[in-house]
Amino acid sequence: MRYSGFRIIKEALTGHKGWGPAWRNPEPKKSYDIIIIGGGGHGLATAHYLASQFGESSIAVLEKGWIGGGNVGRNTTIIRSNYLLDGNEPFYEFSLKLWEGLEQDLNYNAMVSQRGVLNLFHSDAQRDAYRRRGNAMMLHGADAQLLDADQVRAECPFLDFDNARFPIKGGLAQRRGGTVRHDAVAWGYARAADSRGVDIIQNCEVTGFRIKEGRVQGVETSKGFIGARKVGCAVAGSSGAVMAKAGLRLPIESHVLQAFVSEGLKPLIPGVVTFGAGHFYVSQSDKGGLVFGGDIDGYNSYAQRGNLPVVEDVCEGGMAIMPMIGRARLLRMWGGVMDMSMDGSPIIDRTDIKGLYFNGGWCYGGFKATPASGWCFAHLLSTDKPHETATAYRFDRFQRGAMIDEKGVGAQPNLH
Amino acid sequence: MIIDHPLLGPRDAQEFTYLGDASLIDRPDWQATDAAEQFFDYQYLRDNPAGLHKELWFHEMGDRSWLVVTRNTLTHEITKVELARDVARKRGRGK
Numbered sequence: 001m002r003y004s005g006f007r008i009i010k011e012a013l014t015g016h017k018g019w020g021p022a023w024r025n026p027e028p029k030k031s032y033d034i035i036i037i038g039g040g041g042h043g044l045a046t047a048h049y050l051a052s053q054f055g056e057s058s059i060a061v062l063e064k065g066w067i068g069g070g071n072v073g074r075n076t077t078i079i080r081s082n083y084l085l086d087g088n089e090p091f092y093e094f095s096l097k098l099w100e101g102l103e104q105d106l107n108y109n110a111m112v113s114q115r116g117v118l119n120l121f122h123s124d125a126q127r128d129a130y131r132r133r134g135n136a137m138m139l140h141g142a143d144a145q146l147l148d149a150d151q152v153r154a155e156c157p158f159l160d161f162d163n164a165r166f167p168i169k170g171g172l173a174q175r176r177g178g179t180v181r182h183d184a185v186a187w188g189y190a191r192a193a194d195s196r197g198v199d200i201i202q203n204c205e206v207t208g209f210r211i212k213e214g215r216v217q218g219v220e221t222s223k224g225f226i227g228a229r230k231v232g233c234a235v236a237g238s239s240g241a242v243m244a245k246a247g248l249r250l251p252i253e254s255h256v257l258q259a260f261v262s263e264g265l266k267p268l269i270p271g272v273v274t275f276g277a278g279h280f281y282v283s284q285s286d287k288g289g290l291v292f293g294g295d296i297d298g299y300n301s302y303a304q305r306g307n308l309p310v311v312e313d314v315c316e317g318g319m320a321i322m323p324m325i326g327r328a329r330l331l332r333m334w335g336g337v338m339d340m341s342m343d344g345s346p347i348i349d350r351t352d353i354k355g356l357y358f359n360g361g362w363c364y365g366g367f368k369a370t371p372a373s374g375w376c377f378a379h380l381l382s383t384d385k386p387h388e389t390a391t392a393y394r395f396d397r398f399q400r401g402a403m404i405d406e407k408g409v410g411a412q413p414n415l416h
Numbered sequence: 417m418i419i420d421h422p423l424l425g426p427r428d429a430q431e432f433t434y435l436g437d438a439s440l441i442d443r444p445d446w447q448a449t450d451a452a453e454q455f456f457d458y459q460y461l462r463d464n465p466a467g468l469h470k471e472l473w474f475h476e477m478g479d480r481s482w483l484v485v486t487r488n489t490l491t492h493e494i495t496k497v498e499l500a501r502d503v504a505r506k507r508g509r510g511k
Binding site for chain 1: 417429430433434435436437456457459460461462463464465466469471487489490491492
């Protein structure tokens with residue numbers, strides 16, 4: 001069933017009796033060509049593009065709980081492609097282009113809102129670094145605009161421009177960045193994949209891999225063994241735990257990242273604003289809540305909740321650029337588990353086990369990557385070759401010394 | 417989180433900085449024939465368990481000792497705290 005304005009009118013006139021479930025709830029078959037582990041944004045996007053772009057017809061997505069219940073349901077919904085390094089920028093720009101056409105592709109309202117992302121700078125040196133990053137973005141076909149303090153003031157008059165310690169000197173804006181309704185991304189991909197025959201199997205936990213002579217035969221699950229020619233794992237946050245079942249150790253640590261939402265306020269913040277001298281970013285949801293966050297807690301965790309020192313640190317960042325935030329009451333805060341990789345960049349690659357593929361290590365930037373991650377993982381699963389924008393996201397980059405370290409802090413996951 | 421320092425008693429985790437898995441104590445022999453591979457393992461690969469995790473914390477705002485803390489990554493509960501130098505010596509390091 002296609003969604004359209006016409007359809008809404010028709011349903012309104014007939015008592016809304018024609019809306020069916022958006023996807024089926026099938027029992028698993030004995031085997032599939034391709035199994036995706038993880039019914040989050042990345043896994044569902046992979047299934048959608050496998051079916052729609054690569055002509056695969058026998059696909060299952062296995063999800064331990066319910067789809068969209070992991071990090072795609074727990075993030076701060078920002079999309080952007082403002083990276084510096086060659087290994088990253090083409091990939092994230094590909095992702096942003098896919099976001100721009102996502103709703104037409106999926107026939108689903110994901111509320112993609114290109115309201116702009118503004119990174120503030122606070123010193124001359126930082127302005128130069130941002131100018132360089134803006135130039136790198138434009139060289140890869142992305143948009144970037146360097147604003148001076150007056151231009152920022154015209155857009156965001158509520159910021160603390162004359163802060164004694166961190167005066168705001170300007171910002172780097174990406175107008176095509178913005179926010180997306182995160183749950184709708186999971187639901188939209190699920191509905192689109194399901195309509196092309198992908199079996200989405202919820203409450204089906206993968207408990208082990210069946211591996212024979214170095215080749216994967218399928219997966220053991222809470223619903224019994226399911227055979228597969230190829231298995232793709234897209235469970236960022238739990239990558240270490242799941243891949244350990246196949247006997248693999250990863251260049252990844254799991255860390256907790258907290259996020260916060262204030263009470264609903266009148267329209268205030270035009271886009272996404274980030275602090276350049278500490279780690280703080282804020283946007284405003286369509287319901288009016290200020291959505292903000294900062295650093296990871298900094299220690300290994302699978303607990304999906306953090307501790308108070310980071311709450312204090314994030315709030316200090318907020319008060320530094322936007323003192324009025326101190327008057328807003330906090331409504332909700334939560335923690336999500338991040339795959340923190342050793343260079344702060346993701347991995348989309350084969351493993352040493354034939355037929356077993358891996359997608360993870362998204363650190364705390366996985367949401368914006370969802371469409372390109374799905375597309376590139378589908379490309380790899382179907383053709384056995386990395387997509388042209390994801391050639392750098394290999395496991396062996398650490399051995400080869402070809403790290404993609406945007407922050408330049410080395411193999412110290414809690415600093416990325 | 418409160419870390420029960422073996423010398424100083426219970427201290428707020430904010431006084432510490434975190435390094436990572438306590439296996440980082442076991443630095444490989446740089447003269448081994450497969451030193452490059454061993455160092456790759458040592459530097460980049462992690463067990464990353466969901467459950468008990470032995471990890472290194474540095475008491476930066478305190479006595480600047482390194483601790484090996486056993487902590488459950490699912491609950492953040494700390495069950496054991498040792499001085500890293502004692503752990504390292506037990507493993508035959510620093511002789």
